[in-house]
Structures are given as C-alpha cells and as structure tokens.
Amino acid sequence: MNLKQIIRKYFFKNKIQTTTVGTLNESSRVNWLEEMLNKIPFGSKILDAGAGEQQFKKFCNHLDYVSQDFAQYKPEDLNSGLQMVKWDYGKLDIISDIASIPVENESFDAIMCTEVFEHIINPIEAIQEFSRILKKDGFLIITAPFCSLTHFAPYHFYSGFNRFFYETELEKNGFNIIEIIPNGNYFEYLAQEINRLPNMATQYSNIELNKTEANNISQLKVLLQNLSDSDTNSSELLCFGYHVLARKK
Structure with missing residues (x-):
C-alpha cells in the first residue's frame, strides 16, 4: 500500500476523532x-x-x-x-x-x-x-x-x-x-507542527483556514495518531x- 492509499484509507474510512498526537x-x-x-x-x-x-x-x-x-x-x-x-x-x-x-x-x-x-x-x-x-x-x-x-x-x-x-x-x-x-x-513531531498550522497560517500568511481545511487537518491527525501508535523506532x-x-x- 503506497502513501496515497494509506491517506485515503484513514481519511475516508475512519471517522474524525479526538487525538492526543503531537500534544504531549x-x-x-x-x-x-x-x-x-x-x-x-x-x-x-x-x-x-x-x-x-x-x-x-x-x-x-x-x-x-x-x-x-x-x-x-x-x-x-x-x-x-x-x-x-x-x-x-x-x-x-x-x-x-x-x-x-x-x-x-x-x-x-x-x-x-x-x-x-x-x-x-x-x-x-x-x-x-x-x-x-x-x-x-x-x-x-x-x-x-x-x-x-x-x-x-x-x-x-x-x-x-x-x-x-x-x-x-x-x-x-x-x-x-x-x-x-x-x-x-517522528509522527508526534509532525503532528505538533500541524497543530500549530492554523495559527501559523494566520500569523505568517494572513490566511485563516476554512472549515474544509480545518477538517483535513483533523483527518491528517487521525492518520498520524495511528502511525504513532504503530511506531517502532522513528x-x-x-x-x-x-x-x-x-x-x-
């Protein structure tokens, strides 16, 4: 399974859920x-x-x-x-x-x-x-x-x-x-920076993320949570x- 397939699997087959990835x-x-x-x-x-x-x-x-x-x-x-x-x-x-x-x-x-x-x-x-x-x-x-x-x-x-x-x-x-x-x-660190993305977009690009973009971030965090949970030595x-x-x- 390539990266695109992995992303599609978690974006479309998993419900958006609360994660702790990148926050600890x-x-x-x-x-x-x-x-x-x-x-x-x-x-x-x-x-x-x-x-x-x-x-x-x-x-x-x-x-x-x-x-x-x-x-x-x-x-x-x-x-x-x-x-x-x-x-x-x-x-x-x-x-x-x-x-x-x-x-x-x-x-x-x-x-x-x-x-x-x-x-x-x-x-x-x-x-x-x-x-x-x-x-x-x-x-x-x-x-x-x-x-x-x-x-x-x-x-x-x-x-x-x-x-x-x-x-x-x-x-x-x-x-x-x-x-x-x-x-x-590795996955936790990526998630930490993704968690900052809405604020960074506003501060450094003068762009406020819309609802769809915010939803995509939430879905990406679900993927990163799963990858972190399965991590071996990243x-x-x-x-x-x-x-x-x-x-x-």
Missing part, C-alpha cells in the same frame, strides 16, 4: 522530571541550572533547592519567533552565567537543567561547569529539544541536540549516562527531545 511534549517531559527528582535522596542539595520561573521547584520539596539563571530574558524586548506573554524569574538564589557559577567545587549532590541548552552559546562549557560543581556520584538531569522553533529570542542559538551530543560530551566530561530516552517520535530520525539521567564518575 511538555506533559511527558514534566512527568519524567517528577519521576527522576523523586528518586534523588531526601536532603540532597540540588541546583536548578537555568531555572527560569522555577517551575520544577514544586518537585523538590524533599531537597535543598538552589536556583540559578542569568536573568536577562525579557519577552517585550524583541518581537521575533515564539515569545512568552510575560515572564517572572521570581527570587533567584544565584544570578550568573551558567558556565561560571560562583560556588566551590563539588557543591551539589544533583543538578537539573531543563530546556536550557538551546539558549546557551556554548553548552559544552555548561557541561564542564556541571562536572566541576557536582559531587562524585551526583545526579545530572538534562532535557533539551531535538528540534525546536525559534523561541525566547534573542537567546535561541541552536534548534536542538541529538543523543550523540550527550553520549560524546557527557562521557568526555566525567559522566556515566544512566538513561537517555526520546520524548515522542525517534531515531526526529523527536521532541531527549531526557538524560547521568551520574558523575
């Missing part, structure tokens, strides 16, 4: 982070590197939580790409460059760095700094996109990171990778991002 990027990441943070021993000192609005502090009640960020992002400064409507860092414990954090060597039992690497000019320097300030056997929790649209401009320098980046640079800088898993897959081509758990040697 953030929730999957948050669930994984909560699970990893719960595994860190009670009372451990954790650094939230590039903490932003400190949204994961709520999962660290059993830990000695320390937040760090460079604290320079202001969404009102540049009208380009995807920007937050508002942004509030709150009270940060440390304001510094992520590659030069003013603490002693081996200061932390754990570090988490979530969706930050694409916003750092040299993320390898951040890994080197994490190695310096993390204790032996300390936990390192990282998430970053595999592919991403421009966001948080002007502080968006890379579209994303493949697993091979982590496997190379973490090993080189004194870490053992315990777990590295993809978030989503994440090796494309996914939302990787979740990484490592420990300092």
